[in-house]
Amino acid sequence: xxxxxxxxxxxxxxxxxxxxxxxxxxxxxxxxxxxxxxxxxxxxxxxxxxxxxxxxxxxxxxxxxxxxxxxxxxxxxxxxxxxxxxxxxxxxxxxxxxxxxxxxxxxxxxxxxxxxxxxxxxxxxxxxxxxxxxxxxxxxxxxxxxxxxxxxxxxxxxxxxxxxxxxxxxx
Numbered sequence: 001x002x003x004x005x006x007x008x009x010x011x012x013x014x015x016x017x018x019x020x021x022x023x024x025x026x027x028x029x030x031x032x033x034x035x036x037x038x039x040x041x042x043x044x045x046x047x048x049x050x051x052x053x054x055x056x057x058x059x060x061x062x063x064x065x066x067x068x069x070x071x072x073x074x075x076x077x078x079x080x081x082x083x084x085x086x087x088x089x090x091x092x093x094x095x096x097x098x099x100x101x102x103x104x105x106x107x108x109x110x111x112x113x114x115x116x117x118x119x120x121x122x123x124x125x126x127x128x129x130x131x132x133x134x135x136x137x138x139x140x141x142x143x144x145x146x147x148x149x150x151x152x153x154x155x156x157x158x159x160x161x162x163x164x165x166x167x168x169x170x171x
Contacts, residue, residue, distance in 0.1 A: 002080045010058050010059060011056055011057070011058050011063070011094060011097070012056070012057045012058075012097055013054055013055070013056050013097060013101045014055060014057070015050045015051065015053070015054065015055075016045065016046040016049075016050050016053035016065060016067070017046045017050055017056045018043050018044075018046045018047035019046070020042070020046045020055050020062060020065070020104065021039060021040075021042035021043035021044075021045070021046045021047075022039060022042070022043075022047075022066070023055075023061075023062035024042040024045070024055070024062065024065045024084075025037075025038075025042045025048070026044075027062060027063075027064075027065065027084050028084055029080070030087070031084055031086075031087070033035040033084075033122070034082055034084050035082075035088045035156075037082075039056075042067070045067040045081070049067065049068070049069050051068065051105065051107035051112065052068045052069050052078065052102065052105075052107055052108065053065070053067045053068060053102075054066045054098045054101055054102050055058060055067060055134075056085070056089075056097070056098055058089065058093050062086075062088045062140060063085060063088075063089045063094065064083075064084060064085040064086065064089065064094045064095065064098055065082070065083070065084055065098070065100045066080060066082070066083045066095075066099065067080075067081040067082045067101055068080045068102060069081065070108075070111065070146065071115075074113075075079075075110065075113065076110055076111055076112040076113060077114070077115055078102070078103070078108055078111045078113070078115070079111040079113070079114075079115045079116065080099070080112050080114060080115070080116040081116075082099065083095055083099070083116070083125070083128070088122070095128050096128065096131065096132060096135070096163060099114070099128075099132055100132075103167065111167060112165050112167050112168055113163055113164065113165035113166065113167065114129075114132070114167065115161055115162065115163050115164070116129060116161070116162050117145045117146065117159035117160060117161055117162070118159065118160055118162055119156075119157040119158065119159055120157055120158065120160065121157060121162070123162055126162070129162040129164060132164060133164045136164070136167060138164060138165055138166060138167060139163075139164070139165065140162060140163070140164050141161075141162075141163045141164075141165075142160050142161070142162055142163075143160065143161050143163070144160060144161070145158075145159045145160055145161040146158060146159040148160070
């Protein structure tokens with residue numbers, strides 16, 4: 001990991017807003033890795049879930065984001081729907097910084113678990129969530145979530161749930 005870049009004070013992490021929706025959508029499209037959703041989904045995430053969504057900016061350009069929400073039936077679980085960092089800024093600790101900032105928010109004070117789904121081939125995300133669990137001194141449980149057969153077409157891998165926690169130990 002590039003320590004100098006991680007300490008770059010030009011990276012700002014803040015709450016997402018509806019104004020960030022188009023830039024989040026563009027980052028997903030440019031990534032060629034993340035599943036694209038409609039632009040409307042990113043507008044809604046920024047507008048209605050701003051307390052649990054973050055963006056990272058560098059020189060006033062959006063370079064990363066996390067869309068997340070607390071599960072309705074498990075309010076102590078924060079589900080990370082998507083996390084993305086622009087190609088030129090990957091490997092600099094921005095994803096980890098966004099997740100730590102999110103978990104430190106007052107809106108997440110009751111969160112004991114963080115969950116996300118990840119495909120088997122997504123090595124960067126698997127490493128990110130395992131590293132976060134290790135940094136927080138807690139477990140990272142991996143279990144099946146959505147089999148490939150549930151996705152339309154033949155192009156989508158199975159998704160695995162990464163469950164990190166309990167987080168109270170780490171706070």
